[in-house]
Amino acid sequence: MEFDKELDARGLNCPLPILRVKKSLAEMTGGQVLKAVATDSGSVKDFQAFCRQTGNDMLESSEANGEYIFFIRKKA
Amino acid sequence: MAKKLAIIASKGTLDWAYPPFILASTAAALDYEVQIFFTFYGLTLLKKEIDAQISPLGNPAMPMPVPMPNLVQMLPGMESMATMMMKQKMKDKGVASLPELRDLCQEAGVKMIACQMTVDLFDFKKEDFIEGIEFGGAATFFEFAGEADVSLFI
Numbered sequence: 365m366e367f368d369k370e371l372d373a374r375g376l377n378c379p380l381p382i383l384r385v386k387k388s389l390a391e392m393t394g395g396q397v398l399k400a401v402a403t404d405s406g407s408v409k410d411f412q413a414f415c416r417q418t419g420n421d422m423l424e425s426s427e428a429n430g431e432y433i434f435f436i437r438k439k440a
Numbered sequence: 441m442a443k444k445l446a447i448i449a450s451k452g453t454l455d456w457a458y459p460p461f462i463l464a465s466t467a468a469a470l471d472y473e474v475q476i477f478f479t480f481y482g483l484t485l486l487k488k489e490i491d492a493q494i495s496p497l498g499n500p501a502m503p504m505p506v507p508m509p510n511l512v513q514m515l516p517g518m519e520s521m522a523t524m525m526m527k528q529k530m531k532d533k534g535v536a537s538l539p540e541l542r543d544l545c546q547e548a549g550v551k552m553i554a555c556q557m558t559v560d561l562f563d564f565k566k567e568d569f570i571e572g573i574e575f576g577g578a579a580t581f582f583e584f585a586g587e588a589d590v591s592l593f594i
Binding site: 376378382 | 458462465466469533534535536544548594
């Protein structure tokens, strides 16, 4: 999937991945896509909850080799 | 209108210091307006240097590498050893340090209020504390908490 910005949140634990995502999104414009990679297994549920509460769009969430990859579209 | 989270932070040990800062920073990331009122031992979390310790004494739920009776845990140096071990473990697991979380809270606009009564009680000085905080009392807390969607006493 194409994205405009990438965030490496590997090795970070709650709540740092969410805080970094928030910061990254703040530096982007509406409609752009953020790719975030995390190793915290709690981030799967947390990122979805974050998106639902902030109105950003979780386009895709997947796992490969203990890494969680998210594509989030910033709300317009 | 933004949701509001009001927290009272009343404890100053390392373990109890985390929940207020974790919840406040996360709520701010979720676009909540957040205030934390620091009172009694929680007030020490606003000092320039956070010196929060952890004590295994009288805390049977704390996971220990080897079972340790209270009589051993009360020996001099046990508290600083437990604190050191806990901090190392947190670092290894990618858990943020308290100063780091506190900075993130401030950056995110979390309002921190120091209990003036506790400042007086413990003879603290305003210059002991970090910049950007306010001083107030119970009525100050209620002005915000009265309209909060979530209120927590920690």
